[in-house]
Amino acid sequence: MKFVDEYRDAALINSLVKEITRLSEGQSIKLMEVCGGHTHTIYKHGISDLLPDTIDLVHGPGCPVCVLPMGRVDDAIAIARTKDVIFTTFGDMMRVPGSTGSLLDARADGADVRFVYSPLDALKMARQYPERQVVFFAIGFETTAPSTAVTLLRAQAEGIKNFSIFCNHVNVIPAIKAILDEPDLSLNGFVGPGHVSMVIGTHPYTFIAREHAKPIVISGFEPLDIIQSVYMLVKQLSEGQSEVENQYTRVVQPAGNVKALQAMARTMELRPIFEWRGMGFIAHSALKLRPEFAEWDAELRFSVPGIRVADPQACQCGEVLKGAIKPWQCQVFGTACTPETPIGTCMVSSEGACAAYYNYGRFLRTARSGEVPV
Known part of the structure; x- marks a missing residue:
């Protein structure tokens, strides 16, 4: 395939849906898409409505903005408020709430917070403002x-x-391991993250098949990619197989991007432990700068609170991130918590499951149930 239209071919999609329906007849199959990009494609294009009732798609912790704990946001705000600092960030972090506000609030109060498209943009600012800390x-x-x-x-x-x-x-692998260790979450397989796999390859996922006897299919992000990945998973399950398959072969190679992995290895190392929103502390699940890059480590250069902050009691982002509930099952979804007035990160990020459902799925659900749209 060469063009976008081919990845949205209705005839191909319908034929795959028929096969999925046939292979899954009489079953109840729960599949987790790990990546937030997949979640948005699923909602935007109504993929869950195309699939038979035998297939239940649940949403995992594949949104990096969503899994960041509130305490780390507070640390970022503390750095941003430091004198002579230009604090740069991707746009979707601007409105993520900390315990006393967001980076956007800090900017309104006078902090020099700017959004960038790349860390190289921030480095360019450091050249432009040698008297400031960027x-x-x-x-x-x-x-x-x-x-x-x-x-x-x-x-x-x-x-x-x-x-x-x-x-x-x-890092995505420790998060998947933590999900698989959840006693109350029964999953049959995974739609694997395409963009992450472009870097790390397919080999790191072998434990899912070997140790947990569950299939995983690395998927692209177009509607046909996801439908085909679901078909590949259902086919494996119908045949009693548990393998790592790569649907996204046009981008993902088994060994990943060797040069990217080498650059990461030269500059970063694993943290012993790191807190994830809604999932608690997970060992070896995050990166920090190596000691030889201490001069460029903001955690060492600036004073940060480093305090663990509990999520608001009303927010159920943690359950959404673990796939325990769907976004609309959160008690504040679409009422107290909206993209304009977010309580949790899942409603803020462009990859958040709550934002995806709010933007694309809530009217479809209310139309079927007879509820009043929020």
Whole structure:
């Protein structure tokens, strides 16, 4: 396939749905899409409505903004409020609530907070303002960690000392392991994250098939990609197989992106433990800068509170991130918590499950149930 239209071919999709229906007849199959990008495709294109009732798609912790605990947001705000600091971040972190407000609120109060499209944009600012300290809020799974690594290497090579990284990169494999250890969450298989796998490859997922006897299919992000991935999972289950399959072969290679992995290994190492929103502390699940890059480590350069902050009691983002509930089952979804007035991160991020359902799915659900749309 060469063009976008081919990935939305109605005839191909319908034929796959018929096969999924046939293979899953009389069963109840629960599949988790790990990546928030998949969640948005599923809602935007009504994929869950195309699939038979035998298939239940649940949403995992694949949104890096969503899994960041509130205490780390407070740390970021503390750095941003420091004198002579230009604090830079991706746009979807601006409105994520901490315990006393967001980065957007800090900017309104006078902090110099700017959104950027790349850490290289932040490094450019450090060159432009040598008298200021420029900090980049590094978040994301292995998808975005290589860009942070390359920027660090460039800062080191150029000797730019007024630039630092507040590192919050997380790793997908420990999160999947934590989900598989959940006693009350019975999953039959996984739609694997395509963008992360572009970096790490397919080999790290073998434990899912070997140790937990569950299939996983690495998927692309177009509607036909996801439908085909569901078909591949259902076919494996019908044949009693548990394998790692790669549907996203046009992008993902078994060994991943070797140069990206090398850049990450040169600049970062595993944290012993890291807190995830709604999932608690997970060992070896996040990255920090190596000691040789201490000069560019914002956590060492600035004073941060480093205090654990509990999520608001009304917010059920944790259950959504673990796939325990659907977004609309949260008690404040669409009422107290909306994209304009978010309580939890799942409603803020462009990859959050609550934002996806609010933007694309809530009217379909209310039309079927006769409820009044919120």
